[in-house]
Each structure stands twice: as C-alpha cells, then as structure tokens.
Amino acid sequence: MSLQNCLHDTITKNILSSFFENLVPVEPNSKLSVSIVENGILSPIIVWKDKLLIDGQQRLLIARDLKINDIPMVMLQDMVDLESAIECRLLSLKGRLTLIQRIKVIQFFHSHLDITRVTLINRFLPLLDFSSQEHIFRQCLKVMELPSEILSFCEEKKFSLKQAYQLTRFSTALLDSFSTRFSMFSFSASVFIECMDGVHDYLRKHKIEVASFWGNKALLQLLEASKTEAERTLTFRNYLKSLLLPTLIEQNKIITNLAAKLPKGISIKWDPALENKEVQISIISRSKEDLKKQLTTLSNDQEMDTVSSIIDSL
Structure with missing residues (x-):
C-alpha cells in the first residue's frame, strides 16, 4: 500500500x-x-x-x-x-522518552483527547512507566505548570517525578530568578532543590522579595569573586547555610582566628558548612631544610594544640 x-x-x-x-x-x-x-x-x-x-x-x-x-x-x-x-x-x-516528555503525553491526552481520567490513569500511566495512581496523575499535571525553562532544566538534569514535583511549591518569581542565572552555577537536581529550599525559607522567614535577595551586596560580591560555576555554586550553598544557620558564621570566625595563629608558610582549610570534621594542612617550602623546619614547627605542642582546637570546633 x-x-x-x-x-x-x-x-x-x-x-x-x-x-x-x-x-x-x-x-x-x-x-x-x-x-x-x-x-x-x-x-x-x-x-x-x-x-x-x-x-x-x-x-x-x-x-x-x-x-x-x-x-x-x-x-x-x-x-x-x-x-x-x-x-x-x-x-x-x-x-x-524522557520524564518531561512522558509527562507532556499525559497532559496532552488529558487536555485534547476524549479519554476518561480512569483510562488515563489505569491504562496509559503504566505504559509511560508511571504507577497507575491518582496522585501520580495529579503530580504530572502540576509539573506541567512549571515555567518552560524549568521544565527544560529538569529534562537536562534528569529529574525524577518526585524531584520535579517538589519545584511546584515555589513561586514563579523564585523559579524565574534561578532560571535566569543557570549559566552562573553548576547545579545537580538535588543541589538545585536544596538551594531553592534555602532561598524560599529565607524569603518567607524575613518577608523580603526575590529581587532584594539577589540584589544583596554581600551576595553579589561573593558570586563575583568565585571563578568557576562549581566554585560559585559551593559559595552560594555556604552563603545560604550561613543565612539560615547564623551560628555557622560565628563558629567560622572562631576557626579563622585560630587558623591565623599558625606560623607563616602553614595554612589550613576546613569545610565552612561544618559538615565534615576534616582539615587540610598546606605547607609552603622552598628547600629541604625549609620543609624540615616547617614540619618541626608544626609538630610543636603549641601548633598541634591549635590544629586540635580547630578540629574540635568543626
């Protein structure tokens, strides 16, 4: 034929x-x-x-x-x-089909075809690798209300339905504020949701607008100082944690003051989010003798006590 x-x-x-x-x-x-x-x-x-x-x-x-x-x-x-x-x-x-494509199928069938809701749920959801449950059907329709840039991001980052549905509780203004800044950051699905949650909670707690949050001079300076998308993302996450958990700022100040007591040529790094009780000690030396001297200095009780205090503060 x-x-x-x-x-x-x-x-x-x-x-x-x-x-x-x-x-x-x-x-x-x-x-x-x-x-x-x-x-x-x-x-x-x-x-x-x-x-x-x-x-x-x-x-x-x-x-x-x-x-x-x-x-x-x-x-x-x-x-x-x-x-x-x-x-x-x-x-x-x-x-x-990707997750978003499968959700688009459900939304299209629901909006344009003369097919009952029961048929969509019981017959077509399983064909699209969803469980045949009413709440899954509702979640699919709700996800399709997200801005197109966010849907594209969900597709790119391979969000699960549960992760995509979590985004539906955020305002369009907040979602748009992130989508216009995607190029600045290196978000995975889980990190993106973490940051969205953090900003959402902060805005609600302090009753401020989205534009005011992103316009904060301290935040702008921190983001501009970061060199790569990965560094900027880490900086942003730590900034959010400091806003939501102000005790982090004070604790980091204490650790910074302790680290300043170490001799010149010896530096120490720690997780500013205070999630890991680990430190990285760096030694700058220009010769074998210099290295021996730095190691001897570091092994002194005074320096060891300083490092120990930093670890205890994490």
Whole structure:
C-alpha cells in the first residue's frame, strides 16, 4: 500500500500526530536517514484510520524531507479503537522518552483527547512507566505548570517525578530568578532543590522579595569573586547555610582566628558548612631544610594544640 501526498498531509497535520512529531523530532543525519537514502524504506509505517501514525514517525518525516511520496504502509481499520491505537503508539516509543516528555503525553491526552481520567490513569500511566495512581496523575499535571525553562532544566538534569514535583511549591518569581542565572552555577537536581529550599525559607522567614535577595551586596560580591560555576555554586550553598544557620558564621570566625595563629608558610582549610570534621594542612617550602623546619614547627605542642582546637570546633 502506498502513502500518497493527501494522506501524508492528513497524518502530519492531525493534532495527535503533530504532537508526537514535536515530542520526538527527527535527528538530522541519523543512521536511519542514511539508510533510507541508500536503501529506501524497508519497513512499512503503521497508520490508524489515516489519522494517527502508530509506528514509523522517523521514517515518515525523513521521507517528507527527502520528498519521497511512495511509502509502504499498513492501515489499521475501524475495529481498532482510538485507545488501542494510542497504546500501540506508546509501545513504539517505550524507553525513548524522557520524564518531561512522558509527562507532556499525559497532559496532552488529558487536555485534547476524549479519554476518561480512569483510562488515563489505569491504562496509559503504566505504559509511560508511571504507577497507575491518582496522585501520580495529579503530580504530572502540576509539573506541567512549571515555567518552560524549568521544565527544560529538569529534562537536562534528569529529574525524577518526585524531584520535579517538589519545584511546584515555589513561586514563579523564585523559579524565574534561578532560571535566569543557570549559566552562573553548576547545579545537580538535588543541589538545585536544596538551594531553592534555602532561598524560599529565607524569603518567607524575613518577608523580603526575590529581587532584594539577589540584589544583596554581600551576595553579589561573593558570586563575583568565585571563578568557576562549581566554585560559585559551593559559595552560594555556604552563603545560604550561613543565612539560615547564623551560628555557622560565628563558629567560622572562631576557626579563622585560630587558623591565623599558625606560623607563616602553614595554612589550613576546613569545610565552612561544618559538615565534615576534616582539615587540610598546606605547607609552603622552598628547600629541604625549609620543609624540615616547617614540619618541626608544626609538630610543636603549641601548633598541634591549635590544629586540635580547630578540629574540635568543626
């Protein structure tokens, strides 16, 4: 059976097929493209009632780009209902969709198709690797209300549904304030949620606006002083902890004063978040004799007591 231009247009302009086309776009210069150029289309596409493309989207779109009008096709007849046709389409995409793409499918079906809520939950959620539960369905719809930049970020960082859903409790203003600064930081999913939580709690506790938080001179200076995205992220996390746990500031001041007592050429580093009871001691020496002298100095009771006090303060 051949797919003529009229049928080609009907399928690609159909709302359901258009949705799937945009959901998983064709990869340019893919192996499939090269194979079709060299060998033609070897496997037929599958269509339901000349309206829904069940299998063969990549082949159909490549053929359209290559202006191939004769395409082998199998058409499912009226005995196959819409839900079964959609089930076949989802099975053909099994394992190929990201979390956000799977959520988009649920949202699209709920908004545009005449399918009952019970069917969506019991039949289609499992096909999209979700458990068939009402609260999972509600979470999917809620996640789709997030700003598009945040959804893209969730996709890039491979958020779980639970992690993406956590973001829905934050205001759009707060989410946008982070999305415009993504290039400044190096966030993983868990670190991003940690920072969002920290800023959210601080704003609520002190009743200040998002713009005022980011405009703080101390924060701006800290972020500007950091050289890399990873350093800036660590600086920002520590800054948030100091805001939420002010005792950290005082404790770090105590440790800084103790570290200042060490002789010149000997420095010590510690975790400013006070989460690790470890220190790193650095010695600057320019000769073997200098090194011996520094090690002897460090082994003195006075210096050892200073280092011990720092460790005890962590």
